[in-house]
Amino acid sequence: MTVRRSGEGQPERTLALLWRNHRPPTPDTEQEQARRERRRGAGRRPSLDVDGVVLAAIRLADEQGLGAASMGGLAKELSVGTMTLYTYIPSKDELLDLMVDQVLGERDLPGPGEPRPDDWREQVEIYSVQTRAMFHRHPWLSQVSTIRPPIGPGMLAAREYLLSALLGTGLSPSDTNTAALAITTYVDSAAGLEAESELIERATGQSNDAWWYERSDLWETYFDVERHPAMTTIWNANGYQSSTREAAADSYRYGLDRLLDGIESTARESL
Template sequence: MERSGGGDPRETLRLLWRSPQARSGRGRPPKVSLEKIVAAGTALADRDGLDAMTMERLAASLGVGTMTLYTHVPGKAELVDLMVDSARQELDLTPAGSWRDRIERYAQQTTALHGRHPWLRAVSTVRPPLGPGLLARDDFLLAALSLTGLSAAERSAASDSLVTFVDGAAAALAEHTHAERISGQSDEDWWADRQEFWESFFDPARYPAIEQTWHNGGFDRDAAKAAANAFEFGLRALLDGIAATAERNR
């Protein structure tokens, strides 16, 4: 797993916020721009995964030497931060509708974002890229939650909870599609190959709650549908909890 925030902090911040770098004005103009490098890196990771997105392969895809990339970005660690923040900037964060409408739209868009960029699930952002994409998202969520009547501390905690849940659930949804694409095997076929587990290994007496849920129809859906249901149920429960807390405050 890649971890954001691992590059040179000053260089990363300069690149995230596109702080201009002094140039002598001599020599040929650069063959590629930082924007083209980030876009090409994202396209390569979208297609082949983040592990395959090496500086050498990226340079080849742009038709330049590897050293050319290093005149724009120090290394892969900084580039990953730029790619993550660039992806976040794809979200439409127009403040329209009720606080709940806004957060539900954010959740839907984040799900679509992970679907377009499945490599996002392979980047830990516990130490996040402090770029415009992150700040726009956080400001959007805090502004939406300010309409609830929660205290400042509660709004901050609620925003963190939403980000943790939505990103995790969206990544799980994307993983189902990604796993089928790279393996060539559907979830249905994967489970069919493991039917022996239920026939020979599963002990109903040892796991009675699973057995009861099974017989009551709790597992009557495929894995992708189950993940989608879990996302909808979890988001609704989280928003209901926020609404209940705000109501108690009143």
């Protein structure tokens, strides 16, 4: 599967689009809107807006895969000319950033002043649950590298939430930021792998368990217990789960709990 990168658009243009609903109008934006109206034709009400275009692109990607959400495919979906889309979103790079930040903002994370659990670990659990659900709804996210992320309201809301959850732990400001980044790295990476697995099963029509079963001859014919004593020990002690899905769920839970244990221990030492 092809991996696309976010953050490839022209910075000023991308930021203006990402924050379009979070800043007061300026004379420049009003002039730009007027120019768009003239291009569409005098007296005609616009049939689209940026929000509608982005939501349509997300819907296409959800239903048909990320490749379907091209400018051409989106224009066909919306029954407009491709050039018409460019009056709303200048390129596929800005479109991808808008799609990603839109779904990042779908997570139901309490904002400043909104009710939330008192316990910071429970707050992190909300982030975990909401992030995994987000990737499940939009598995194409696993095909987008966010090393250079869309710096929009969806991304910043998640950063603010995790930092605020950890602020009361007693960690130093530097450790608070590092811990939040560690949680994001772990949860988002694991959720992305789950989504990638869903995409592969959807594309091939074959479950992961069925894929492994077809290769079961490995254990009878090729596996050497002398060269793999640790694996053999775990096998003999019934240490492997019965399905890949169960193994993934258990390893995720184990890893997150141990990560939070480490953060909690560091916080206690700081008090």
